Amino acid sequence: MAELDFARIFQALPSPFMILDRDLRYVAANPAYEAVVGTPFSALEGNNLFDLFPNEGEEGKRLRASFEHVLATGEPDTIAYINYPLVLPDGTVTNRYWTAVHVPLTGPDGTTAYVMQNTVDVTELVRMREATTLPYTSISAATRLIERTRETEAASAEFRRLFQQAPAFFAVLSGPSHVFTFTSDSYVRLIGGRNVVGQPIAKALPEVIEQGFVDVLDRVYREGHVHAAEGARVMLENEPGRPAEETFLDFSYNPIRDGAGNITGVFVQGMDRTEAVRATRRQRLLIDELNHRVKNTLATVQSIATQTLRNADDVGQARQSLEARIKALSNAHTMLSNRQWHDTEIGHLVCQELSAFGSEQVQYGGPVLVVNAKATVALALVLHELATNAVKHGALSVPEGSLAVNWHEDEDDQLVIEWVERNGPAPAGPARKGFGSRLLHMVITGELGGGLELDYANGLTARLAIPHAAYREGEAALV
Amino acid sequence: MSSIRRKAFVVEDESLVLINLEDMLDQMGWSIIAQAMRLADAERLAASTELPDVAILDVNLGGVQVFPVAQILASRGVPILFATGYGREGLPPEWQSYPVIAKPYTQAEVERALGEVLALHP
Incomplete structure (x- = not known):
């Protein structure tokens, strides 16, 4: 077994240690102690502790009494608590609290020749204990803990x-x-x-x-x-x-x-509380946005109801039209809701409106094209009005009639939807400007800023061209 | 019908809501001298259209706010009536003193609000 080098261990100890002789003169101090007193051992060696760090007060007397007790009795002594200010090399005084353990060391003749001191800086504990003298109920349990401390x-x-x-x-x-x-x-x-x-x-x-x-x-x-x-x-x-x-x-x-x-x-x-405050703000924003959407949707439904009632011939027909229009609006909302209100595919919108008809009468197709939330709602309503018109007055009002709906993106990145009805009854043409026709114009040319061409020569042919910005530009994301 | 129809400038981004407002104004004896559904068109028209008796402005145009348009109209001295689902609290402080109709609005509410606007700007 290698011999332990106690001198090196003494030097390496992270806690402050020092040794005094019977005249309380320094004979050893480790670097941790040097750091605490801010004085190199070379300046301590051979000097009396109380000459270097004078303390005529109560605390100084307690410290001296403890040293003398150890030297006289050969028994270790502990000072649980001592307030001992330090004068730092720059002249400033720092008030520190210590627990000091004093251990006797015997000389060659077996009598106590030295006293070794180990100190633990407990200043923070004292400060916390002082803090707990405050009238602050939430730390009263801690106060009792400090007493035991x-x-x-x-x-x-x-x-x-x-x-x-x-x-x-x-x-x-x-x-x-x-x-x-x-x-x-x-x-x-x-x-x-x-x-x-x-x-x-x-x-x-x-x-x-x-x-x-x-x-x-x-x-x-x-x-x-x-x-x-x-x-x-x-x-x-x-x-x-x-x-x-x-x-x-x-x-x-x-x-x-x-x-x-x-x-x-x-x-x-x-x-x-930052997270809680942010969550509350986020919630406020969502509630505002939800309120806005609900109110806007109600305004939309209000308009659908007014227009339907105004243009209807009888109450039974008005009820059916109203239900179908609100259902078309609701379907568009469901599709958006399923995709976090971001966008849908034009194919899904067309399918939603036309899937009820047999494939021998109705055909549709085109590439996968994504449309934003605003265009989704607008196009769902327009497609519903076109389909309703086809069933009532157009190609889908007779068994031999046919409808083809195709879409693509043209060279200007416009979404082009072509609605072609054939073999229907003799086209009446744009006789009176009903709600469906009015909505179609307003949505395509106004709301979406696109182009609309209508031709009634061989049945209705409608060409809807919607600029890229209107159907692709994302809405401001929520949150 | 009166031969001197009052003139309105209307900004509203929802087709159905605009159709409804068109009908309401028509029944009240107003005519729409210009209307816009998107911010860029609204800004252009706000600066160029003949002076209306009132401007009815939807606050939220597909995610962007109508206030640049309101600014142009206010500088031309056009009385402004805001329409919004947010209510008055949805307006920024500098616009909160302006009259507001909350969506969805009835024809009677629009009529009353227009009457108040005209009373303030005879």
Whole structure:
């Protein structure tokens, strides 16, 4: 078995360790400890701890008493909680809370020659505990947990994990410049994965300054009230390197007080409501669109009813015409609905209207051509009027009559539909301009901006030419 | 029938709705001096047609909005009546003070609305 190099292990430990002799002079310190006190070991070695980090207060006495206890008794000692500010090399003072474990080390003669200290920085736990002194009911359960945290390290890890992984977001800001000292996972996600701990909010999240949130934090810190907002619109860079995006948050800023009642920071908690707000907006848009379509359809049906009643000879015939027209409109809607209201095929539209007739009398065909929703409804109504007319007055009113419907796309990308009736009764010609004829003209030349040629010489021959833009140009997609 | 028929400019993209409106206006003694069913035609006619007594504008023309047409007509001093399935809330703020008829509308509603428009612009 290879011999373990304890000196190297001591150096590599991620937790701060240092060793003092009986005069409380440094004899060893690992890099983790050097980092915490911001001082290289070369500047610590041989110096008395209290000379370098003087503390005449209560906490200093507790620390000294613990060292002396270990040196006198040879028993380890733990300080669960000690508030020990650090003076950093740049002269700034940072207030930190520690749990300190002091272990005796024996010299060659078996007596206690050194004391080794291991410290755990528990500042965040203390800040959270301060936060929970606030009148905020939703974290009262956490308050009790924090009380237990003081007794058991295991529970403290659990508590921190709860905050860390909570679906709500939490952050702790410390001091008058609102330096981040804790951020939960969901908070980090909210701010686009930015590592902000140790930075003042104005530097960490510069986009919130103009939006007034730093001013609000200043007031909370200064005046000690709670600031709460629901559905607040916040522009946040929630993806790295992307511009700020609209976010909707329910959140509160609560002042954090120390034991003496002084405000030491701000506790931030909240929920990201962006998805819910977007869903509500989407729903509003859909309801508006649905309302528009329903009202338009009702206006269409209203017109069909008025026109049918106006042009009918008797009530029984009017009822039949009305039912058939509304059915044609409804069939077009069904076809569109089956394709998410996008488009249909011209072949399906023709088939829908003519499939009731036998193939010996009616023939139709053409390439697969897709037509948009508006043209679908318009053409369904037109084809219905043409078919109705053929059955009543045209080629389909006699057994020997025939109808051929063919369609194609011409060299100008127009959809051309040719409706040819033959062997019908002697054509009456465009005698009176009935509803069907009026609708045909208006749909093809007006609504679809196309061309219409009608010839009654050998039975009705209708040539409908619809520009590409009118039947292919998609409607604005929903959502 | 009165020899001085009032003149309307009509924009409506649904054939059936337009047919119905044509009949309503005819029965009320109005004539349609120009009508359009698509935005481009409507814009062209709005700028070139002789001045009507009123313009009746469907708000949604197959997915595009009629407001560029309304702008042209307003600048020519033409009184405007909007027709929409959305109701007044469907109009953007700058047009909300204009009279609106909600689809589907009856002949009586159109008559009343036209009367109000003419009263505002004698």
